[in-house]
Amino acid sequence: MKKLGFGLMRLPILEDKADQIDIKTLELMVDAFLDQGFNYFDTAWFYHKGQSELAIGKALVDRHPRNSYVLADKMPIALLRPGTKSPEELLQDLESYFNRQLEKTGAGYFDYYLLHSLDRKKFDVAKTYKAYEFIQKKKDQGLIKHIGFSFHDTVDVLEEMLQAYPTMDFVQLQINYLDWIHESIQSQKIYQLARSYDKKIIVMEPVKGGTLSHLPQSMTQKLQEKDPHASTASWAIRFAASLDGVFMVLSGMSNLDQLRDNMTTMKNFQPLSQEDQDFLIQEANWLKEASLIGCTECEYCLNKCPKKIPIPSYFTLYNRDHLDLGLDPKKKYQATRKNNPGPSDCIACGACEKICPQHLEIIDLLKKVDSYFE
Ligand code: SF4
Ligand code: SF4
Incomplete structure (x- = not known):
């Protein structure tokens, strides 16, 4: 094979x-x-x-x-x-x-x-x-x-x-x-x-x-x-x-x-x-x-979030901005934010962290993303 x-x-x-x-x-x-x-x-x-x-x-x-x-x-x-x-x-x-x-x-x-x-x-x-x-x-x-x-x-x-x-x-x-x-x-x-x-x-x-x-x-x-x-x-x-x-x-x-x-x-x-x-x-x-967030965009957390926060999208945009890839993640963040709940809408229920295969501390990371972009 x-x-x-x-x-x-x-x-x-x-x-x-x-x-x-x-x-x-x-x-x-x-x-x-x-x-x-x-x-x-x-x-x-x-x-x-x-x-x-x-x-x-x-x-x-x-x-x-x-x-x-x-x-x-x-x-x-x-x-x-x-x-x-x-x-x-x-x-x-x-x-x-x-x-x-x-x-x-x-x-x-x-x-x-x-x-x-x-x-x-x-x-x-x-x-x-x-x-x-x-x-x-x-x-x-x-x-x-x-x-x-x-x-x-x-x-x-x-x-x-x-x-x-x-x-x-x-x-x-x-x-x-x-x-x-x-x-x-x-x-x-x-x-x-x-x-x-x-x-x-x-x-x-x-x-x-x-x-x-x-x-x-x-x-x-x-x-x-x-x-x-x-x-x-x-x-x-x-x-x-x-x-x-x-x-x-x-x-x-x-x-x-x-x-x-x-x-x-x-x-x-x-x-x-x-x-x-x-x-x-x-x-x-x-x-x-460059302190990247280790999200692999598997999306397992998406179904679990009661607030429907597009978690992986925010993490990806954060990483892209830190890597200076020239794709204007800040603008994309604003567009995503406009049509979806934002990182600050997290109610810290922990449902996403239980399923994340990367064992990410999603609640804290969302706060980090929020303070970075907002
Ligand atoms: S902890 Fe926050 S991001 Fe995670 S499932 Fe609950 S509300 Fe959604
Ligand atoms: S479950 Fe973890 S690794 Fe998968 S998309 Fe969500 S935050 Fe990223």
């Missing part, structure tokens, strides 16, 4: 609505992707407010032979509520999500299936539910080919999971050159631990939700001097794909241009030299000093 996977969480949309996926454009993207010899697609229950699984059913599953692509989906652990349910009821919950996913995609089976976005709390829920045993059973029945989990927590929690789940075929980790030596995300340590358990690795967020495709002029210039034909995003993708044991790098692509750029990078993949890897890690230190 070629190492580039199509992440289905930032698909082209209509009328700026996350749940209105532009199926015609998606079909063109899917066809171009397959045409160039790529075949890995990654969806999840939460993506596009539940519409991603349906969309890939229409654009891929209904239109291409089942053996021409590889499809990954994920058990939405964040939705599981054990309460005082009996073992039979817990099993019923898992069965119901899994069967619904098979129905929504129409795929018949999943090539890769993950426990989604595990951290300490969701790990406990997964244990209560016996979710690991459940997906293992589905694998034995031939409804899943490879089992794994995606992960957002610290190294010690990962070690517990790797010990508790010895037969997982792979792990999906957040790895990019900005998070490589980040104190709380700890990409490097997490990667090294997974490798020490001999796990195959899928990388998510190689471009950090798009942050590493919009770099400050000075850094863009340095990268262009190294290779005038390579896009800024391509450096981030290659960084992740160059690591030993990484067999797939997911990229959430929103249009044909992004798709083509990624395919050009990965069609005849050339690993980065050690010198270039060191250069990117060194530059990441500079980026960190």
Whole structure:
């Protein structure tokens, strides 16, 4: 398999609505992707407010032979509520999500299936539910080919999971050159631990939700001097794909241009030299000093916010202004603010912080954004 996977969480949309996926454009993207010899697609229950699984059913599953692509989906652990349910009821919950996913995609089976976005709390829920045993059973029945989990927590929690789940075929980790030596995300340590358990690795967020495709002029210039034909995003993708044991790098692509750029990078993949890897890690230190907010624009918080605050949009605009990208984020902030509740409308209910896979202190960060722009 070629190492580039199509992440289905930032698909082209209509009328700026996350749940209105532009199926015609998606079909063109899917066809171009397959045409160039790529075949890995990654969806999840939460993506596009539940519409991603349906969309890939229409654009891929209904239109291409089942053996021409590889499809990954994920058990939405964040939705599981054990309460005082009996073992039979817990099993019923898992069965119901899994069967619904098979129905929504129409795929018949999943090539890769993950426990989604595990951290300490969701790990406990997964244990209560016996979710690991459940997906293992589905694998034995031939409804899943490879089992794994995606992960957002610290190294010690990962070690517990790797010990508790010895037969997982792979792990999906957040790895990019900005998070490589980040104190709380700890990409490097997490990667090294997974490798020490001999796990195959899928990388998510190689471009950090798009942050590493919009770099400050000075850094863009340095990268262009190294290779005038390579896009800024391509450096981030290659960084992740160059690591030993990484067999797939997911990229959430929103249009044909992004798709083509990624395919050009990965069609005849050339690993980065050690010198270039060191250069990117060194530059990441500079980026960190710009005190960026580590939001990856996954949008999980959006559905949770009772005030409907467009949290990721505000964080992205804040980051862009700090990186001096010349896109006039202040003006864009005013426009966003005019049509939406602002950062100061936050009532500190904490619902967003509970779901944020990046463990961001969203309430405090919104105050920071508010005082910066307002
Ligand atoms: S803490 Fe603020 S931003 Fe977060 S969900 Fe509650 S109101 Fe929305
Ligand atoms: S604040 Fe957290 S949950 Fe919301 S979009 Fe950013 S990373 Fe995702």
